[in-house]
Amino acid sequence: MKKWLCSVVAIVMTVTLLSACGSGNKEEAGGSASSGSGKKQLNILMESVPDTDIVKKEIAKFTKETGIAVNIEAVNYSAMHEKLVPQLVNSSSSYDLIVVDNYWVGEFTSAGWLEPLDTFIQRDKFDTSVYLKSMFDMVGQVDGTTYMLPFYNYAMSLIYRKDVFEDADLKSKYQAEFGREMKIPDTLEEYVNISKFITKQKGDKMYGSVMMGLRPDPISVEWLNYLYSSGGDIYGKDGKPVINNESGIKALDLYIDNMNNAAPKGSAGFGFDEAFNVFAQGNAASFITYNWMLAKLNNESESKVAGKVDIASVPGGTSLNGGWGWAIPKNAEDKEASWKFLKWIESFDIAKDRALQGGSPTRKDVFADDDVLGQYQYYVKVQKVIDESRMIPIISEAPQLIEILGRELSEAVSGGKTSKDALDTVAKEVQDLK
């Protein structure tokens, strides 16, 4: 009986092993061979954010015009990479269209997962010059090939409480102590100084700034504003890491100083949401965050400080740019149909309509549109922020970069390492990535 069991196990194992080895190389025979606009339903994978909900509201129009149904599957940000990668690496994909975060761009294009759009663009004379340059360089083209159309932006900026920065009492005390006016700061040093001053004056009722020290994205993206605004960068012109030079260390020291002496206790563990809520409850005077947070902070169901907030460039001037782009997976079934939708959803009329519903624009003509500006006056400032912002380098290992950076920054903030040690480690580990 034992023999019998053994032989069964042996056979099954061989069979499974063989099929395991074979499965990798074989191209899938199935899949639809349809071409043209034969497809009746498009599947789109998107992130669960308000911009996606706005797109969902538009799709009925598309279906009415073309007869093609659109099924949008929205998953949350942290799950998207897990969800996408097995799909893209397979020989056919369940998705006809996807959205790509800027720091996956290098990875996705170098792995050859995205379909170049240039032939479609030239054939249909789709004008890509309407996009803000910094957006199109980030989630549009890579090395001269267009893989994506920019979907929405999330450049970072300084969001602050107007009432606190205009508070006469605080202003006069600041004048008395430092001999200069308290205003929206132009440099990071001044920003950290004001931030610490407010915390000292107001105790635990009001913090000068709220920060987010959670690994890996929140702390990395927040600190990159400090780095870029201090004149530092991750890689130098020759491609060698310069993150641990003087500007880098100064940026990290300022960051830690602000975290330890101005931000609320526990900021080292805050993600976007914890930090947002501290600000929304009226407990913080400033917050370096995505520009569209302003709209949320002006929404009374989410925020107690509605009407008291405004937006400015990050002190020092250069913030971190961010954005999502639309892309067609290389293994999509019917790329013609995917492009048809993409061309439509990014057309001026629809893009404007999305912007009017609160979507965050990427097209210059939408930013400049009277109706849009009438509704969102502060878009003038947002456009300036985006123009002057800088992105995370487009390299295929950008997710690793963020992971390493986040880990070391968190070490430095929680006292496990000095600023120099932490940044030296980053420099050493990211040197091989590029």
Place this chain on the structure above:
Amino acid sequence: MSAKLQNKLLDGFTYAALVVCALIFLLPILWIIRTSFTTKVVAYQIPPQWFVRPTMDNYKAIFSDNPFGRYFLNSFGISLISTLIAVFIGAMAAFWIARRTAGGNFLRIAILGTQMLPPIVMVIPIFMVIKKLGLMDSWFSLIVTYLSFSLPYMIWLLIGFFETIPKDLDEACEMDGCTKMQAFTRVVLPLAAPGIMAAGILSFLMAWNEFLFALVLTGTGSRTLPVAIANMETQQGVMIAQLCAATVIIILPVIVLSLFIQKYLVNGMTMGSVK
């Protein structure tokens, strides 16, 4: 001190300790329920507003923006079916192993060994097979995948329970002329009912809470509650009030489960009389 008084004191202590313990579990849940009827602003307000005018908006939102009813049905159906299969065939396998004299250790460890690889690594080959078979976004793919962990745990847990049942009992039955299967169903199963219930509940909960496979193997059709709930953490913030409303929905099966538990665990002691 008389024994009676001692007993009374001990009872008092027991109840007091259990009440404290119950509160530890209960208070966060009450706070979840409270939050599900508020807005985000109120949810984070400190000091808290003790009396809020409840809003049903969160519940409305999760059922209108999302087909939460269907997600609930998916989760419940998939968990229940995979549990039933696991209980049915797992109990038999566990009994067979428990009553074997030789090679028991090897089998036990081998069965457990299948569960020691992090699911993160398992998900890629499973995805490839499911995709190749054209079973993406189906109940079937999740049920089969969930059996891959619920069955081994089921077998493993039940071996332990079957071993506590004295061998003489089912052997005596076999002496009297019943088959192994009859000895199993008539003698062992009733005695092991509390253990089977516990293992079954465990298996149900593992499937109910599973996230990674559900994320990768489903689309919009067979999406389960954990995936739907995870979507409430967005890049633009956690929809905490809606999340709490969804959590209230996800704990609803407690009504069914507590009935089973009451039957088999609370009244457990009476089982010993099957002779």
Place this chain on the structure above:
Amino acid sequence: MLSQKRKQFLIFFVPSVLLLLLTVVYPLLYSLVMSFTSSSLKIKGMGSFIGFDNYIRVFKDAYFLKSAWTTVIFTVIVVTLEFLFGLIVAILLNRITYGKKVFFTIIIVPMLITPVAVGLIWRLLLHPDLGIINYMLSLVGIEGQAWLGDAKWAMITVVLVDIWHQVPFMILLLLAGLVSLPVEPYEAAEIDGANRLQTFWNVTLPLMKATIVVAVLFRVITAFKTYDLIYVLTKGGPGTTTEVISYHIYKQAYTFLDTGYASALSYVLLLVVLMLSAVFVKVSRGKA
């Protein structure tokens, strides 16, 4: 004609084996093969065979070693506390006659909440500035902690949340063991005049041994694989204080897309846990 024994084997055991071969053995073998290749999610197929390179890399990976140690600490603390707490509650519950049902209904609820939601809800409760827990503490004059944002407290906090979520499993399993214990040995002990502690030590514990082994080992294995809670609560931070091994493996596979290396890491983990369990099973079952 099949022999009686073979028939039993076919009916009782083969269905499970077949199902497990289909669902578990294939992925297991697949990742075993993958661990010897340069397999990456960026390339189609398996990648090239590179022998033991991935395994050599494992032992040079300082973050692996650190996270392995963190995992051991996490597992030991969590399982010990959950076992003691679970056993006490199970014994107390087994004593009482009233209120059992209510108590059970309460403790099942945490188990029904998916780990992602557990994490997010505890982040709400534990918010250092806006959380109800620090507020309650301040009412009784205790200064609240930064919890997840403090390198000293982060691990303790994760452990506490894990206990809240998982201890009901332990209670359930141990109680199931307790209620199915035979009555006779207790009657014998009473006749012998044993006191409560002696009865517990000499009767209950030995009888419960099989159940305890099962429950503890079950939790050891699941605790070793904990990753979703860490993912939601701390992402391994602050610094690397809560970075457990499963989260490390997760990052290798999905952030770095290095599935070959992730598989090798997983197999090292598998071997360690397997050996631990083998020792545990052997010791607990004697020479069986």
